[in-house]
Amino acid sequence: MYTRGVYALRDLTLTIGKGDFVFLTGPSGAGKSTLLRLLLRQDVPSAGHLIVGGRSLSKMSASQVQTYRRSVGFVFQDFKLIPTRTVYENITFVPRVLGQPVAVQRRKAFQVLKWVGLQHRLNAFPEELSGGEQQRVAVARALINDPALVLADEPTGNLDPDLALEIMNLFRDINARGTTVLVATHDRELIRRVGKQTVTLEHGLLVEDA
Amino acid sequence: MNAVVYAISEAWRSMWRRRGASLMAVLTASASLFVLGLLLLAGTSASRLLERWSAAAEFSVFLADGATPTERAAIERTLGSSGLVAGQAFVPAEEALRRFSRQFPDLAAAVASLPANPLPASYDVQLRPELARDPSVGRLAAQLRQQAGVSDVRYDRRWIERLLRLVGAARTAGLALVAVLTLAACLTIAGVVRLALHARRAEIEIMQLVGAPLAYIRGPFVLEGTLLGLTGAVVAFGVLVGVYLLGRDPIVAWAAGLVAAGDVRFLPLGVALSLVGGGAAIGCVGGLLAARTAR
Numbered sequence: 336m337y338t339r340g341v342y343a344l345r346d347l348t349l350t351i352g353k354g355d356f357v358f359l360t361g362p363s364g365a366g367k368s369t370l371l372r373l374l375l376r377q378d379v380p381s382a383g384h385l386i387v388g389g390r391s392l393s394k395m396s397a398s399q400v401q402t403y404r405r406s407v408g409f410v411f412q413d414f415k416l417i418p419t420r421t422v423y424e425n426i427t428f429v430p431r432v433l434g435q436p437v438a439v440q441r442r443k444a445f446q447v448l449k450w451v452g453l454q455h456r457l458n459a460f461p462e463e464l465s466g467g468e469q470q471r472v473a474v475a476r477a478l479i480n481d482p483a484l485v486l487a488d489e490p491t492g493n494l495d496p497d498l499a500l501e502i503m504n505l506f507r508d509i510n511a512r513g514t515t516v517l518v519a520t521h522d523r524e525l526i527r528r529v530g531k532q533t534v535t536l537e538h539g540l541l542v543e544d545a
Numbered sequence: 546m547n548a549v550v551y552a553i554s555e556a557w558r559s560m561w562r563r564r565g566a567s568l569m570a571v572l573t574a575s576a577s578l579f580v581l582g583l584l585l586l587a588g589t590s591a592s593r594l595l596e597r598w599s600a601a602a603e604f605s606v607f608l609a610d611g612a613t614p615t616e617r618a619a620i621e622r623t624l625g626s627s628g629l630v631a632g633q634a635f636v637p638a639e640e641a642l643r644r645f646s647r648q649f650p651d652l653a654a655a656v657a658s659l660p661a662n663p664l665p666a667s668y669d670v671q672l673r674p675e676l677a678r679d680p681s682v683g684r685l686a687a688q689l690r691q692q693a694g695v696s697d698v699r700y701d702r703r704w705i706e707r708l709l710r711l712v713g714a715a716r717t718a719g720l721a722l723v724a725v726l727t728l729a730a731c732l733t734i735a736g737v738v739r740l741a742l743h744a745r746r747a748e749i750e751i752m753q754l755v756g757a758p759l760a761y762i763r764g765p766f767v768l769e770g771t772l773l774g775l776t777g778a779v780v781a782f783g784v785l786v787g788v789y790l791l792g793r794d795p796i797v798a799w800a801a802g803l804v805a806a807g808d809v810r811f812l813p814l815g816v817a818l819s820l821v822g823g824g825a826a827i828g829c830v831g832g833l834l835a836a837r838t839a840r
Contacts, residue, residue, distance in 0.1 A: 375754060404756030417748050419562075428748070432757035434547040480755070 343369040344380075344539040351517065353483075356510040358526045359519040361536035367519035370536070371486050374517070375409060376400045388483065405433060408477030408514075412489035414469045416461040416476075422448070423457040426476050433480070447475040451505060467498035474505050485509060487518040491525060503529045548760045555765035556772055559741045567773060570730075570737040574777025575784070577726030578824050582785040584719040585812055585820070591712045594808040598705055604630075604670035604682070606689055609696040612666070616694025623692060624670060627685050632671040638662050665696060727827055730777065734831030738770045742835055766836035767829060774828015778821040786811070 344366040351357050359367045372378045373385055376392050385392040387403070395403060416425050426447060427440040435443075448454040451471040461469055470490060477485055487506065491499030503518075503525060510516045520526065526533055535543035560567045606620060617635075624630050636644075641664040646653035656663065672682060686698045742749070752762050789811050797806050812820070 377754075401756040401758065404754060409754055415747065415751060417751070428751065429755045431551060432752050432755065432761045434551075434758070434761070436547070 342539045347541050349534060349541060351515065354513050354515055356516045356531045358531055358533040359517060360521055360526060360533055362521060365536040366539040367536055368488050371488050371519055374486055375407060376403060405480060406483045408482035408485040410473050410477050410487040410490045412492035414473045416469055416472055418461050421458050421460055422453060422472050425472055426479055429476055429479050443479050447478045451475045466493050467501060470494060470502050478509060482514060484515045489520055490518060491520065491522060499525055500528060548764055551761060552764035552768045556769040559765065559769055560772065563740060566737045566740055570734045570773045571777045571780060573733040574730040574774050574824055574827060575780035577723065577730040578778050578781035578820060579784050580726055581723045582781055582820050584723060585816055586789060588716055589812060590809050594804060595705060595709060597808065604672055605699040606668040606670060606695055607697040608666045609694055612694035620692060620694060623689060629672055629676050629682055629685055630670055631673045634669045636667045636669055638664055638666045641667060731827050731831045734770045734773050734828050735834040737773065738766050738832050738835035741769060742766055763836040767832040770832020771825050771829040775825040778824020782821055
């Protein structure tokens, strides 16, 4: 609940199974991004509980939040790449700030770059990449730490339909390896083409789970 | 270890990227530390000088013309029984004249041309160092002044005390100035680090989202502040050494007779290291002030 009694989400009961691929859809202001922020523990609910992997996010201490976030990958519409760092540095940034050895950083980086098909662009800076390539870098960064859960907030919002499908195929591949994927998007056509479980929100309420 | 390596590389990268602002922070820190160093240098030299003067301070008892042996014996008894005196020496009028001629050669001829020796005989009295500042010394001087055969008593400690008070006041004013400059340096460094923090807010957000430890998030900023302060301190130290080497001989020559070369010495090693460490500490505080918003 926001201040002045406005609800971002209310009466929401939702269970997502381990290894599921779920689309979260609805119009702007429906509460999609709020739910993702709650799942990333950027916000805490004013009432109710969020349980991820058996742990209540509301009751976590600051250090537990740090540990929890290490098991979550995230992808945003605006990519959130660091403009002053190369593709390789952007991707290794995560294991680096988690204190992993350089050899491990390098091995993981080459793995995920190969996975997203960008091994030939590792020395490029974000501004030298197309929108689709930048989002693939963001996906690679989300995957480098082998997350159990990937959260994506409008990851194809800045991409044309073909590139959007390409990114969705990457998410499908990630999901096929056992990772739970939750993608927030308002692109109904894309959801239809990918064909996965869809949760629809409106004004903070769950209106459909199909 | 990884956190330290990461903090060093990121701090260096950040300082280099904003080298203009970094230079300004370094100069501000070095200005305040240079003033502090200069005050310490002047303070320790003044203390050393006053210590030497204090140790050499004499209690001089000038005799009246025609003081009789009985009166002199009485004076010696007064000095001896006071318990304040470490040693005393009778200086005849002729010896006083010779000393005067040695110390003031320009005036020696003029004094020699006088029909009679104008300088009186005296006693040079060495006080016991531990009692040299005791109030009873003043009472002894007053007692001697009343004694037959004494024309005057000169007690050097009075002006040394005044000088000590003056040095103390100058030190207090200097420390106030240093406190203001230190605060300015600290806030300048905090400002520069805050700029770095602002420029890297995207990275910080990502670090927060991936669950990076606080040491990784704040470490580079604290280290950046520390390095800026340390660099400022090293610059200040270098300038201080230069000023000392260039200024020592002219000062000793200018104040010849009052100041000896041994009085003007560089800061003791511990003080010098504290100065450099202090610079790093100022920077560290500035970095901490700025970094506390990143969590």
